[in-house]
Amino acid sequence: MAGLSLPQKAIPPKYFYDAAGSRLFERICRLPEYYVTRAELSLTRMHIAAIARFAGQGCELVEYGSGESLKTRLLIRALRPAAYVPIDISEIALRQSTRKLSKSFPWLKIIPVPGDFSRPIELPRARAPRVVYFPGSTIGNLDPEEAHAFLAMTRDQAGRMLVGVDLKKDANVLHAAYNDSRGVTAAFNLNILARINRELGADFDLSQFSHYAFYNAAAGRIEMHLVSLARQRVRVARHRFGFDRGESIHTENSYKYSAEGFRALAARAGYSGKKLWTDRKGLFALHGLTAV
Numbered sequence: 385m386a387g388l389s390l391p392q393k394a395i396p397p398k399y400f401y402d403a404a405g406s407r408l409f410e411r412i413c414r415l416p417e418y419y420v421t422r423a424e425l426s427l428t429r430m431h432i433a434a435i436a437r438f439a440g441q442g443c444e445l446v447e448y449g450s451g452e453s454l455k456t457r458l459l460i461r462a463l464r465p466a467a468y469v470p471i472d473i474s475e476i477a478l479r480q481s482t483r484k485l486s487k488s489f490p491w492l493k494i495i496p497v498p499g500d501f502s503r504p505i506e507l508p509r510a511r512a513p514r515v516v517y518f519p520g521s522t523i524g525n526l527d528p529e530e531a532h533a534f535l536a537m538t539r540d541q542a543g544r545m546l547v548g549v550d551l552k553k554d555a556n557v558l559h560a561a562y563n564d565s566r567g568v569t570a571a572f573n574l575n576i577l578a579r580i581n582r583e584l585g586a587d588f589d590l591s592q593f594s595h596y597a598f599y600n601a602a603a604g605r606i607e608m609h610l611v612s613l614a615r616q617r618v619r620v621a622r623h624r625f626g627f628d629r630g631e632s633i634h635t636e637n638s639y640k641y642s643a644e645g646f647r648a649l650a651a652r653a654g655y656s657g658k659k660l661w662t663d664r665k666g667l668f669a670l671h672g673l674t675a676v
């Protein structure tokens with residue numbers, strides 16, 4: 385309600401991930417245009433020994449926004465952590481991934497924590513030196529001030545952090561990744577309106593909104609919007625919101641950072657950038673940070 389009342393209407397991207405949204409996101413990760421997941425998987429495979437050495441065998445692995453924990457499997461195999469603490473806003477995704485992981489790794493102690501990491505989260509007591517794992521460029525959803533606050537929070541929780549960050553690149557490549565030819569990203573974006581209809585009792589007509597994503601070079605981010613195709617009024621619970629034709633709801637930012645740019649941000653939060661791994665095509669970066 386607060387976001388829809390702003391002059392530039394906005395909905396935080398964390399609301400994408402209901403059960404249907406989490407499934408759509410998993411489909412995005414397999415799209416030919418969405419290089420992000422493949423690039424990160426490939427760099428993780430390529431450098432897994434060095435990454436595990438940096439994290440430290442037998443550590444406690446805490447993952448924010450774990451989702452289906454795809455890349456984490458590689459890390460768990462190489463690291464043999466004392467415990468794995470996945471944190472996710474979607475309880476269903478968390479339950480499913482915990483079940484699957486405990487089948488693959490029966491020796492692994494898994495402590496799932498359902499939660500929204502845009503607010504401080506209390507972690508169970510540490511069983512071993514902690515490493516925070518934050519892959520997938522989820523940090524790109526936060527604006528630089530929020531990213532700073534998040535890094536400062538993890539800085540107090542763990543001595544080391546592994547964070548996956550999407551690199552700046554050709555705007556055409558970025559554009560294709562967020563405007564896929566199969567329309568899965570569009571469905572993912574529009575699903576947030578279906579969710580509002582269902583959970584808040586609203587009457588968004590999904591055929592009257594369209595997916596719009598572009599690279600904002602000045603801000604260094606992809607922006608996703610839902611654009612109203614007509615002048616219309618929408619009811620959400622007891623509230624009414626007016627839309628002009630062409631007016632949008634801003635649903636996501638996805639910031640892209642150069643290696644140096646991200647290191648500077650991490651330094652401001654008390655981390656020193658110790659390691660940097662990238663894939664062969666230079667699309668994606670994994671930073672190894674240590675608390676100073």
Ligand code: AVJ
Pocket residue numbers: 412420520521522524525561562569636637638
């Ligand atoms: C999960 C935030 C990393 O920004 O690329 C994918 C979400 N949005 N396609 C991203 C997303 C549209 C994704 N993150």
